[in-house]
Amino acid sequence: MPSDRSAVTLAVSTVVFALRPDPATGALTLWLPLVRRIREPYEGMWALPGGPLGEDEDLAASARRTLDVTTGLQPHYLEQLYCFGDVDRSPSQRVVSVVYWTLVRADEDASALERPGAENVEWFAADDVATHPGRLAFDHTTILAYALDRLRAKITYSPIAHAFLPAEFTLAELRAVYEGVLRRPLDPANFRRQILAQGTVEPTGGHREGTRHRPPALYRSNPARSRATLTIPADQEIPS
């Protein structure tokens, strides 16, 4: 622990991921909000929502404040992603950014869309931005690519996909989340078998009404398996 103040500025920024349907196909795609910079450095370019940490503000509180101001979002899922601190990541001064990420449910996204957006805030297709370096200020393209990698990795070994969904969902809705995040179709029967084998969801006993054929069963997160692959079973099996 230091006794002197370091000459480093600390900022908190957030990568927001929402899954929005393609108007033509209905397939889900990852989108995120960006803020247009109105001063140097990088004036006119886009950046992740964020700002300097207030002296009396916890890290997550700072992320929530700038998210609310820029997008109106008050997301239920907010986690620390990584701390980025390379010496040369900001041209004019040394800035270390603690980056959070949030996954937005469709209903949260809809509320944010209804609200008049803050000036200089727009939503973009995440992979389009991540694959066009030079659109984002600072090292934010690197941060976005890292967040996409983490999401695509974590969805394969944790129930993080549930954060995009309401409390009750069908297996088809869950599969659509996986397909949107992973950007490829998954075999419905294989998907069903593997998700049920994981034990990360449990049937609610209810069904989705209002569909044409037989109503599909509803599921919810199984709280006992919220860290499914992180649990070592009592019989000393090491999950592969």
Add this chain to the structure above:
Amino acid sequence: MPSDRSAVTLAVSTVVFALRPDPATGALTLWLPLVRRIREPYEGMWALPGGPLGEDEDLAASARRTLDVTTGLQPHYLEQLYCFGDVDRSPSQRVVSVVYWTLVRADEDASALERPGAENVEWFAADDVATHPGRLAFDHTTILAYALDRLRAKITYSPIAHAFLPAEFTLAELRAVYEGVLRRPLDPANFRRQILAQGTVEPTGGHREGTRHRPPALYRSNPARSRATLTIPADQEIPS
């Protein structure tokens, strides 16, 4: 990104884990080095090695510098663990700590032991310290407990255990690492079957010589499965 400097000090600290054998039983236990504080706040108490981030220093470079100064360790495995930034975690000023962690091989640990230790640095049994709140300054007991939790979780779904071992190792040596980290015996036959099923190790073709019975086979990390559970196989299987 901020245009003003925030009034927050940024520090970098490191949790170092080495596995040391119990003199009586030979069983491995997690140990870590701590630094005795020589000024207020928390004068006389123990803290993780660390200090304020230099303005021209990357985060990992800062962790490596303080580790070298305090313990002589220059570990090959160093990763960011988490950023701790609660408002009240330091009494006199606002400090945000980016915490790294490192896993030390026995040969690295032996080199550090041969070297005269820095004044006010001692090694402690990690779980003993973590379960006695009040021995560590600031929120370092919380940080240590978090690091232990992460290590015990991550060893079940990643090849992180290899970081404690030299490039070539027997399955019995690998099992001893798991047993030391998880603090309980594992069935040798089950362990062997599961590790080989994971595909995270591959035989070198060589054997450990100098043993009394038939020489055990040597293994090394399989680079193709360095992020074993993070890989989605081509057949669209979702790892459970």
